[in-house]
Amino acid sequence: QVQLVESGGGFMQAGGSLRLSCAASGSTFSSFAMGWFRQAPGKEREFVAYISWNGVNRYYADSVKGRFTVSRDNAKNTVYLQMNSLKPGDTAVYSCAARRRGYSDSSDDYDYWGQGTQVAVSS
Numbered sequence: 001q002v003q004l005v006e007s008g009g010g011f012m013q014a015g016g017s018l019r020l021s022c023a024a025s026g027s028t029f030s031s032f033a034m035g036w037f038r039q040a041p042g043k044e045r046e047f048v049a050y051i052s053w054n055g056v057n058r059y060y061a062d063s064v065k066g067r068f069t070v071s072r073d074n075a076k077n078t079v080y081l082q083m084n085s086l087k088p089g090d091t092a093v094y095s096c097a098a099r100r101r102g103y104s105d106s107s108d109d110y111d112y113w114g115q116g117t118q119v120a121v122s123s
Helices: none
Strands: 002-007 010-013 020-027 033-039 046-051 058-060 066-075 076-083 092-099 117-122
Touching: 002 092, 020 033, 020 092, 020 117, 033 066, 033 076, 046 066, 046 076, 058 066, 076 092
Parallel strands: 010 117
Antiparallel strands: 002 020, 020 076, 033 046, 033 092, 046 058, 066 076, 092 117
């Protein structure tokens, strides 16, 4: 089992940057692949980014490709989401999630979730 806690959300003007962190505790962090998801008000949760257990494989939603970068530091039990060139459409609650298997962009396939951190981008 693994516990996840996100941080780094906040308010930002369009064009700005934020870096989200997701700190893990409990089980062996390096055995988990990690995903970032987001949910805007009135919308379904959507996939944002994925990173494999060793950081080699990374995938992004088309809407964030080229602007967001996912990374991880297994020594620090932390995964990051660097968000650049933010847009008002990026406003959402961002959550990290863990799974023991490979790539998936479906939230149903992730076993452990953090509580989420709010990101709000103004125009």
